[in-house]
Amino acid sequence: MLEVRKATISDLEGITEIYNDAIKNTVATFDTEIKTLKEQKQWFKNHGEKYPIIVAEQDRDIVGWSALSMYSTRCAYSDTVELSLYVTEKDQMKGIGKSLMKRIIEEGKKAGLHVILARITDGNKISIHLHEMFGFEHVGVLKEVGYKFDKCLDVYLMQKILK
Numbered sequence: 001m002l003e004v005r006k007a008t009i010s011d012l013e014g015i016t017e018i019y020n021d022a023i024k025n026t027v028a029t030f031d032t033e034i035k036t037l038k039e040q041k042q043w044f045k046n047h048g049e050k051y052p053i054i055v056a057e058q059d060r061d062i063v064g065w066s067a068l069s070m071y072s073t074r075c076a077y078s079d080t081v082e083l084s085l086y087v088t089e090k091d092q093m094k095g096i097g098k099s100l101m102k103r104i105i106e107e108g109k110k111a112g113l114h115v116i117l118a119r120i121t122d123g124n125k126i127s128i129h130l131h132e133m134f135g136f137e138h139v140g141v142l143k144e145v146g147y148k149f150d151k152c153l154d155v156y157l158m159q160k161i162l163k
Contacts, residue, residue, distance in 0.1 A: 007053040014062025027121040052107040063091040066104040079114035122154040
């Protein structure tokens, strides 16, 4: 049975494994260097009630995670966050992304946030569709801003206003 809950530090190994797989094999992230557990511990510490991290757990395995992260250190952006959402490749298309998205939006509302931003690489139609299902709107395209796997990549900007 799938359980979606707030992440704890003990979930960090599973979160990191999923993220590192995305770094190595996808354009879902523009990180190109594998993350260490030490680096991820600092990332985890930078989150909390205002910047939640949640996980999807099935049969004691972390099969997905989502986080709301600070968008900018400038004060005027204090209620704006950026969304991250990853599901293991073998567990995609099973509704896990929907469960994570529903819960992370709820957590954002509880935290009193105003806007959630998403940056989605061109070609990731599944992610774009998921965001559209939850009321994210297209607000622009950044042309050829990323370079990964020997290719220049566009990034779609989407946003959801919570209040």
